Amino acid sequence: MAHDLIIRNGTIVDGLGGPPFTGDVAIDDGVITAVGTVDGPGQREIDATGLVVTPGFVDLHTHYDGQAIWSDRLIPSSAHGVTTAVMGNCGVGFAPCRPDDHEVLVDLMAGVEDIPGVVMVDGLPWTWETFPEFLDALDSRPRDIDVAALLPHSPLRVYVMGQRGVDREPATDEDLALMRKLATEAVQVGALGFASSRLTLHKSESGHPIPSFDAGHAEIEAIARGVKDAGGGLIQFVPDLVAGDYGPALQTVFDVAEDVRLPVTFTLAIGNAGDPFFVDGLTMVEKANAAGGDITAQIFPRPIGLxxxxxxxxxxxxxxxxxxxxxxxxxxxxxxxxxxxxxxxxxxxxxxxxxxxxxxxxxxxxxxxxxxxxxxxxxxxxxxxxxxxxxxxxxxxxxxxxxxxxxxxxxxxxxxxxANFRDGSLDTVAELLRRDDVVLGLGDGGAHYGMICDASFPTYMLTHWVRDRATGRLPLEDAVRELTSAPARVAGLADRGRISVGYKADLNIIDAATIRLHRPVVTHDLPGGGRRLDQSADGYVATIVSGEVIAENGAPTDARPGRLIRGRRPAPA
Structure with a gap:
């Protein structure tokens, strides 16, 4: 019998950092079934001679919580080889949420993530209240790529505490017990973990700090224990990067993670000048991991900015x-x-x-x-x-x-x-990209529509860091590992991120010689005619999700194989 799809004679980059090799990849029922020399025909075959074949890219840090509801395409991410996007980051999102609190969360997302209120009012049907109901809403809509969700701290706090949560009052014992229960419920139905933030710049559109801003140790621990009660998951955290010393906030989360035995990934930014306080954060990571922890710092591979x-x-x-x-x-x-x-x-x-x-x-x-x-x-x-x-x-x-x-x-x-442009260069970023305790992230797809277009960072990795930079370039296999198996491991999605038999058939076919990133452009395709920045690229010959081609030569197809990922995924047998 013919395979569903065969990619012939490509330069295979396996996602684990192994040396590239020439071979074929066969796909059946959305899974890779053969790698190397594939005999027999395919119902469809793609000639990848002279092209690079990689696993689909995994983006750990997106905010597609709204766009995944109102759109079946998660662009710009899916236009840059991303086949799995994790949302709910920074502790903001749209669930759980009572009807009376819709405006609170809209105000929060408008301020923190620069999503115009009219876009959310027109684009969100609010057919959910609880987090399980929100996941059901995500699950009911096909889209181009897979999505996974973290339970966001601020909506959880408001749902449990009402106005007291908005006003950042301390949680009572009863509040903590309910947060723990709801966190357990969220992970049981598919959340990958929970996310929180203490960043000073994270304010609502009305100018107030986010509800999670100064939540104490007991509250972080209660939610973390709820995640653990359901079998475990990831803690994603944003410390106060502008404070000059985010050690105390990190220490709180690291201490909780050590007690509860959960992995943590957090935002790391490099100051352009002044004291290199990011070094202290990395020292804390080294100490925590030496004691048996699983901590990764998320770094963006180009300047953080506007x-x-x-x-x-x-x-x-x-x-x-x-x-x-x-x-x-x-x-x-x-x-x-x-x-x-x-x-x-x-x-x-x-x-x-x-x-x-x-x-x-x-x-x-x-x-x-x-x-x-x-x-x-x-x-x-x-x-x-x-x-x-x-x-x-x-x-x-x-x-x-x-x-x-x-x-x-x-x-x-x-x-x-x-940030990240220390002394006017990316040399420090180049050093950090090579660390095992640093992982790529912070693309922020689905947010900052009128100020940021960073979801294109996978293409930047393949152009600037692999091919074009004068010094400090990365080998192709290392860059691909950082875009695939490394973030997949952090997210707990061990079924993807590598080209091997039994793994999910999410793949990119790329012309490494012609891949090119274009300048962002303004488009008005959000609900209510809302504006956003978009950024395209040349060189993506095909992007494949679950064995279906979702884009060819930069043009989307009609295929919508993307689904909600419910919970962590084990590696295939």
Missing amino acids: VIGLELSGNPFVMYPSYRELAHLPLAERVAEMGKPEVRERILADRPAGDGHPLMFAAQAWEWMFPLGDPPNYEPPRTDSIASRARARGVSPLEEAYDRLLDDDGHAMLLVTL
Whole structure:
């Protein structure tokens, strides 16, 4: 009998870091059934001569909680080889949630993850209240790739405590008991674990800290024990990265993890300058793992930052009253007005009014702000910063930024590198990518629609870190391991992330010579006509989920084999 699908004569990169080899891959019933030389025909065959064949990529840190409800495509992630996305990160999401608290969670997601409220109002049917009901809603809709979910701390806290939870009052013994019970229930029906955050910048749209912000040791422990009661799972955590010392918050979670025996993955950011406090975090990881723990630091492989522009949520003038007078105009009209000398003079002489979004301080970080071209350069020379360009022209940085925003008829974008760009390079990132206790993540797909488009990081790994960087490049097999089996292990999804018999048939076929990342573009395809940044790539010849081709040469097919993953998955026998 013919195999369902055979990929012929590709350069196979197994996902475990083994050397690439030439061979075939056969697939039947959504599972890899042969690797090497495959005799006999396939109902469909793909000639991969000269192409790289990898496992599908696993993204540990996404926020597709809403998009997975209102859309059957998880783009941009699925356009960059991702076949499994884990959501519910940072302790925010949409379940559990009583009807009276819908506005609370919408306000939270709008502030923390820059998802416009109208998008959530129009896109979410709210056919659930409990977390099991939310998973049922996810399970009822086919989509292009697989999704898995963590139980988010802030909705859980609000569900248990009501307004007391929103106001961040201490949890009572009764509250803790119910949180533990609901965490057990969530893992029993399929949650991979739970997620929490103490990041200062994580605020609701109305400006309040998230409910989980200062939750104590007892609360973290109660939820963790609930996860353990159901058989175990992952703790995902965001410490206060802007505090300069996130050791105390990490220690709380590490202590709980040691007592309860659960793995932890947490967000690690590298300051561009100043004390290298991230080193202390890694020292804590080494100590915890030496004592028998399972701790990984999640790192993003390019600068953590924002994309700003006249079409986006932020720009250097977004809080200026004189600019706000024009902000409602269509882009072409706004650009025409801003091009008038008297308007330019008035805006440049103005001052911001109000604090705005907590990330808007970055909109005037001139030394760390760069024009973002096509192809985009995420490791630009310091001489290309807005500050350096202004000095070369003999103008103020504000003037240089103003003029650059008007480039490309107002479609121009500026990259603000907030972290990971230490001393103006990614050299420190290069060192950390090689550590076994560091894992890739923080792509944030499904969130920050008007400020960030980082879900494209798998393509950046394959271009910048494998092929294009002058120094510090990674071998292809190492980069693929970091995109596949390494995050799959952290998530507890041992059935995917490698090309071997019995494993899930999630695969990419890639032209390593032509793969290319394009500059983000603005599109309006969210519910209610909401805006988002999208980013495409060349070089993905095919992406396969459960044996079905979901995209060919950058174009999606009609196949929607993606499903909800309920719970951790063992390796195949």
